[in-house]
Amino acid sequence: MALSTKTAIARARACIRIETAALNATARGLGEGFAATARAVEETRAQGGKLIFSGVGKNAPIAQKIAATFNSTGISSCFLDATQALHGDLGLVAEGDLAFLLSNSGTSEEVLRLLPILKRFGIRVVAFTSVADSELARGADLQLIFRVPREACPLKLAPTASTTAALALGDALAMVLLEARGFTRDDFARYHPAGNLGRVLLLRVKDIMRTGERLPVALETVSTQDAILAMTKAKSGSIALVAPRTGKLTGILTDGDFRRSALTGPDFLRQPVATFMTRNPKVIAETALAVEALRVFEAYKIDDLIAINGRGQPVGLVDSQDLPKLKMM
Numbered sequence: 001m002a003l004s005t006k007t008a009i010a011r012a013r014a015c016i017r018i019e020t021a022a023l024n025a026t027a028r029g030l031g032e033g034f035a036a037t038a039r040a041v042e043e044t045r046a047q048g049g050k051l052i053f054s055g056v057g058k059n060a061p062i063a064q065k066i067a068a069t070f071n072s073t074g075i076s077s078c079f080l081d082a083t084q085a086l087h088g089d090l091g092l093v094a095e096g097d098l099a100f101l102l103s104n105s106g107t108s109e110e111v112l113r114l115l116p117i118l119k120r121f122g123i124r125v126v127a128f129t130s131v132a133d134s135e136l137a138r139g140a141d142l143q144l145i146f147r148v149p150r151e152a153c154p155l156k157l158a159p160t161a162s163t164t165a166a167l168a169l170g171d172a173l174a175m176v177l178l179e180a181r182g183f184t185r186d187d188f189a190r191y192h193p194a195g196n197l198g199r200v201l202l203l204r205v206k207d208i209m210r211t212g213e214r215l216p217v218a219l220e221t222v223s224t225q226d227a228i229l230a231m232t233k234a235k236s237g238s239i240a241l242v243a244p245r246t247g248k249l250t251g252i253l254t255d256g257d258f259r260r261s262a263l264t265g266p267d268f269l270r271q272p273v274a275t276f277m278t279r280n281p282k283v284i285a286e287t288a289l290a291v292e293a294l295r296v297f298e299a300y301k302i303d304d305l306i307a308i309n310g311r312g313q314p315v316g317l318v319d320s321q322d323l324p325k326l327k328m329m
Helices: 005-029 030-047 057-073 108-122 135-139 161-180 185-190 195-202 224-234 255-264 290-300
Strands: 051-055 077-079 098-102 123-130 143-144 217-219 238-242 249-254 284-287 305-306 314-319
Touching: 005 161, 030 098, 030 123, 030 143, 030 161, 051 057, 051 108, 057 077, 057 098, 057 161, 108 123, 123 135, 123 161, 217 224, 224 238, 224 249, 224 255, 224 290, 238 255, 238 305, 238 314, 249 255, 249 305, 284 290, 290 305
Parallel strands: 051 077, 051 098, 098 123, 123 143, 217 238, 284 305
Antiparallel strands: 238 249, 305 314
């Protein structure tokens, strides 16, 4: 039977609403169990232990994804196949670890078999389930409970809202701990060196700055007209101005400074550029991470940022218009 556009969209919206209801119910139901689990994770990390996530069926990939999220935020984690654990994979378990056993019903046979075995290793176990009084929850040390009013599957068979809620709860736990630890973009870059994300986060200012003919530099003693000509030649919205003997940056003249200088009288072009330049402008070291430049732009609402070397001399220009092309904004 052909599926009409109207019917397809209506059914899809109904599915999403059901899953949204599970997320809202899970959020409302958070309590001391969540906070206690968060503290247990932090204690495990501080003591050099790792997190172990295990589940069967559709919960297995959810457990894998949550473990990957914790790894990417600097908390050592792994996935343990509940079946393979009984046939030798328990070698990855060590005292001081913290195990999360995922089961929507809390009655999954493979997970329940794993529970006492893990506890014999002397590690704490978190029941990650939607049933607070299940056998799994009663046997565990901690409970991480998600709420599922109903599955989105019309047959009430395929895990849908339950896996969505479990994944969201795992993400919430990881993000709470990330923020509590003061985890930064620089820290994130350490764990994501590959791909576009890693490339962007690991870029240095010297990798993105304009140099050579695209970097207009002039002595602070030149006329405003000469400074403007140099800016125009470089197709830049600003020019770095330096001291005659040392070449150290002393100021910057921007398009805005130029427009304001024109209001001072008809002979403004003949006056020294130092008359109108902005002294002690915001600068950044050429060796700084490019994301630091982004923070400066966001904090001070400027358009151009001069990059300097260790001697305080201008060596590059970071133009805010270049950042979107690098997918940094």
